[in-house]
Every structure is written in structure tokens, then in C-alpha cells.
Amino acid sequence: MTTTPGPSPSPDRRPESVRPPRWAEALLGLLLPSDHAETVSGDLLEEYRETVVPSRGRRRADAWFVRQVAGFAWRATWLPLMIGLAIGTGLGILNLVETARSPLADDDAGAMLLWVVALLGVWSVAACVATWRSERFVDAVKAGTIVGVMTIFAFHVASIVRVNMFLDLIRHRGDWQNLVARFNGSGFRSLRTYANYEYVKGTPMAIALGAIAGSISGAIGGVMSVVARSARKLPDSGP
């Protein structure tokens, strides 16, 4: 008895036609080092198509894929994330303590410049350390960017807390008079609401500046790492 092979699946039901969310695939490509991006994304795609979609259905398979990418994202970024959060939180707490001690003292331009230079130096060192093992310059830039963004984000949140805790005092500072003047012409009824509005509105710009400064520091850290490794590999000169 002959058997007739069944019809082949229609093109849109073949495993090769099913795709995970494109944004997740694109993010995975950004996270992985270039020599592993193709093979790792191929592994995930194969598992997604051959095992996860048939067993869980399309929607849950997409959720599975996104979770896997999130896992890669965490592994690639947790160290600079934590370093940035720690630096930003530490600076935020220092700022809070300083305001509690001298609420009416204006910010000192010279001291602030020193803080900024020190911060850029710390970001460069953090990027150098974070990429010592990988030896990839682009990883240093990525690490510096993440450290910069998280530092500024944490410090900005702490600044909003500081403003809300000490508003009744710091509103009388010299460097707050511009904001108070803008409030008077703004139509807002409460200075607290207006101050929070200004700080929240400024958050994307602050984070963007942190990313730019962090990426520059990361590039410097990457150069430091390359120079340090080259110096270690130089042969000893003979007697």
C-alpha cells in the first residue's frame, strides 16, 4: 500500500517563518560581543522555533525570548549599573548632609568643578576595570555610558528628595532666586509643585548629559586599559 506524503506546511506555519520580537533581537545584537552575536542569537532563535513556540504558543514564546534577552542584558550591564547607582547614591547622600548642615550656603563653583573632574575620573577608572578582561574598547564606552547614566539618575532622584526635604529653607538661597522668579510668573500655585515639575522635566536632559559624559569617560578608560595592557606585555630590556 502506498502512502501519499501529507501536504507541506503553508509557508507561514513553517518553523523558519516564525520570528521573535524584532526589537528584542536588535537589543540582543547590541548587548553581545561581535564574535558571539551571530552564534548566540542563532541558538536562541533555534530554541524559540523548535521547542518554545510548539510547546508554549506564540505569545508565551515571545515572552520567553524577551526574558532570555533580559538575562543577557543583566549579565552585560549589572556591574556598571551597580557602580553607577552606588556613586550617584553616595553623592546624593553627601549633598543631603551638606544641605542639612548649611541649607543657605550657595553652591561653590570651584568645588563643583572639582567634583565633576573627580567624577569623570572615577567613571574612566570604572570603565577601565569593567573591561579589563574583555579587552574590547567598545565595552569600555558602553560601561562608561551606563555608569554615567546611573550616577546621574541616582543623584537626580536624591536631589529631588533634597529639594522636598529642605524647600522652606533653600528657597531663600541666592542660587534659587531664578527658579523662584520663574515660579512667580508660571501660574503654578505651589512652589513645591513647581520645583518638582522643573526637576522632573529636567531629568531626560540630565540623563542624556550623563550618557555623553559617561561615554567620553568610558573611551578614556578604554584607552587607559589598552595602554596598561600594552605596557604589561612589553619585553624586559636586557642588562
Place this chain on the structure above:
Amino acid sequence: MADSLGAFEQAVLLSIVRLADEAYGRAILKEVQARLERDVAAGAVHATLERLQNKGLITSRLGSGTPVRGGRARRFYRLQPAGLRALNDARAAVDSLWRGLKWPLRGLQYDHDARSFA
């Protein structure tokens, strides 16, 4: 004795041993999941493979892709002599720890005559 292997590192290395010439990323992931009887994150397996390669316990080479992978290449892994020694050392360490004890452990009653746990 070489640096001791963690349990997950052993699982990955033993999967490479079992899979032999078919030990590529996704196959290793599925083998580890089957042996550990739980879901395992792909990132955990790949991070472990990278760490084992940096330690010199395994090497890798690129192989052909397949249509289901969108034609993307596969990376095949192979155990190195240092990896073999590390696995043997890990097994010897576990055997030494369990010497004199019967698996599975049931209670903590020590038989002084037999000089072993019941």
C-alpha cells in the same frame, strides 16, 4: 589540584563530553536542562561557556548554520586536557567527601562498630 569547578560548570562540561561532536550552544543548553531537570537561562550557559574557555578548559570553533537558525553559524565546543583534569578532580573531591557514607542519607545514627552512618 586545579581550581575547583562549580556545580553548574560541571554540568556544562559534562554536557560537552556527552554531546561530543554535536556540542554547540543550543544543544548544550538542552542537555543541561535535561540533566538538571529545570529550566536554565541561555545567558547562564553562555556566560559559563565563555568563562570555561577563558580558563582554557574548552575551545570552540565555528560550524555551519541551519535554516531554522536563519542560517546563523553554530559555535561548537570541545573539552581540552585541562578540562578533563578539572572534571576528574571534581569527581575525586566529591568521592572523598562522601567516603564512608551511604547515599541516599537517611538519618544521623552512627554505628560505632561498623564505624559508619546507618
